[in-house]
Amino acid sequence: xxxxxxxxxxxxxxxxSGSITAGAQLANLALPSASARIRGMEEALKVPLLQRGxxxxxxxxxxxxxxxxxxxxxxxxxxxxxDLAEFATGLKGQVRLLCNTSAMTxxxxxxxxxxxxxHPQLSIDLEEKLSREIVQAVIDGAADIGxxxxxxxxxxxxxxxxxxDPLVLAMARDHPLARQLGKKRHISxxxxxxxxxxxxxxDSALQRHAAEQAARLGLRLHCKIRLRSFEAMCRMAAxxxxxxxxxEAAAIRHNGDDRLRIVKLNDxxxxxxxxxxxxxxxxxxxxxxxxxxxxxRI
Numbered sequence: 001x002x003x004x005x006x007x008x009x010x011x012x013x014x015x016x017s018g019s020i021t022a023g024a025q026l027a028n029l030a031l032p033s034a035s036a037r038i039r040g041m042e043e044a045l046k047v048p049l050l051q052r053g054x055x056x057x058x059x060x061x062x063x064x065x066x067x068x069x070x071x072x073x074x075x076x077x078x079x080x081x082x083d084l085a086e087f088a089t090g091l092k093g094q095v096r097l098l099c100n101t102s103a104m105t106x107x108x109x110x111x112x113x114x115x116x117x118x119h120p121q122l123s124i125d126l127e128e129k130l131s132r133e134i135v136q137a138v139i140d141g142a143a144d145i146g147x148x149x150x151x152x153x154x155x156x157x158x159x160x161x162x163x164x165d166p167l168v169l170a171m172a173r174d175h176p177l178a179r180q181l182g183k184k185r186h187i188s189x190x191x192x193x194x195x196x197x198x199x200x201x202x203d204s205a206l207q208r209h210a211a212e213q214a215a216r217l218g219l220r221l222h223c224k225i226r227l228r229s230f231e232a233m234c235r236m237a238a239x240x241x242x243x244x245x246x247x248e249a250a251a252i253r254h255n256g257d258d259r260l261r262i263v264k265l266n267d268x269x270x271x272x273x274x275x276x277x278x279x280x281x282x283x284x285x286x287x288x289x290x291x292x293x294x295x296x297r298i
Contacts, residue, residue, distance in 0.1 A: 002044070005077065007037050008070040011049065014038070015067045018056040041066075093287040096125045098134040099147040101206035102165050102247040103274055105230055108147075115294045122287050130205045138277050144288050146277040151269050159275040160296055167270040169263045170233070170251045172240040178261045188266045190217050196242040198233050199223035210245050213269060230254060 006027065014023030014034075024034035042049050049063035059067055099108060104126070112124060129137070131148035138146040139156055147162055148154060169192055171178050177195055181187060193214055199221070200207045207226075214221040224242045227233050234254035237244040244251070251262045265271075276292060278284060284292075 003041060005073075007041055008073055010034055010037055011041070011063075011066060012070050012074060014050065014057060015059050015063065018058060020050070020052075020057050093121070093285060094123045094125060095145060095288050095291055096143045097145045097147070097291075098127050098129050098137055098143045100131050100134065100149060100209075100274070101128055101200065101204055102250070103147040103162070104128045106165075106247055106249050106253075107163055107274070111295055115291055119287065119290070122291075124291075128205050130208060133205075135277060138279055141279065144278070144284065145292060147274055148277055149272040150275055151272055154275060154277050157277045157279060158281050159277050160292065162274040162276045162295065165272055165274045166248045167245060167265060167272065168248045168251050169265060170237045170244040170246060170255070170260045171242075171263070172238055173259065173261045175240055175243070175261070177243065178263075181263065184263075186264045186266050189213060189270070190219065192243055193217070193219045193221060196222055196224040198236045198242040198244045199226045200233070201226040201228045206246070213267070234260060 006029075010023060010027040010029060013026040014020050017023050017026060020034060020038065021031055024031045027034065029037070038050060045062065045066075047062040048060050049066055050057040051060050051063075108126070112126070116122065116124065131152045134143070134146035134148040135152050135154050135157065137143040146157075149165070169187065175195075177187075177192060197210075199210070207223075211221050225236065227236060230244075230246050230250035231254045233244040233246060234251060236242070238255075238257070238259040248262070248264075251260065254260075255262065276295060278292070281289065281292070
């Protein structure tokens with residue numbers, strides 16, 4: 001079966017307008033040509049794609065399946081054209097980079113800003129995801145570089161050390177859990193889950209990870225409030241509103257008035273390291289290898 005973009009766009013126009021005539025006009029095709037193209041598609045697939053009637057034409061079950069894929073292909077083509085159009089304005093390369101919450105907020109902003117300042121003809125498409133999603137995306141070729149924790153299996157990829165990134169609990173010094181701990185400097189996550197937490201708003205990879213760890217213990221992570229930054233979480237925790245689970249670097253950075261008590265977690269999953277993940281370093285474009293080198297130096 002061989003369909004071209006004109007066939008697919010024509011079918012989308014017909015399905016959305018409810019008429020072969022209107023669809024042909026939208027596709028800038030003569031009606032006989034449009035009808036012939038639809039017949040050719042149906043003959044190639046050996047199934048009817050349109051239910052024709054007095055009121056026009058609507059997709060059959062097979063037609064609705066084709067419509068779904070045709071729309072997806074059209075979006076991909078539009079995205080491709082938009083990306084390639086940037087090269088006409090001087091852009092020389094794009095890097096698709098996926099990272100976890102900690103890398104996104106604590107380590108990458110300054111590093112990427114410095115890199116882009118010296119590489120003005122590059123662009124970076126940065127997105128936050130869970131570490132296991134990052135690894136799978138790099139394996140599948142959906143991302144050039146991933147920054148994920150060593151808690152997930154990345155053995156199918158080439159990896160390079162990026163940062164130590166342990167998770168800690170931050171709380172007010174007079175919080176009930178802080179008083180309960182006394183001089184202890186470590187706690188298990190399970191022992192903290194009876195208290196209210198301060199979480200991250202939105203679809204935060206760190207928040208989802210924390211909820212999953214609680215579920216594995218057969219417990220629930222109760223978030224009293226969700227905020228959009230580690231700084232806001234630390235300020236709220238310092239006021240005594242709850243516990244904040246966040247990277248140690250963020251807790252230390254936002255503890256300016258020393259009102260927070262920072263407690264390490266005993267759990268193995270919290271003692272994590274961040275890794276740079278790629279499929280094949282030597283096969284990457286030169287500008288992508290340069291970015292990896294810059295991230296490893298910082």
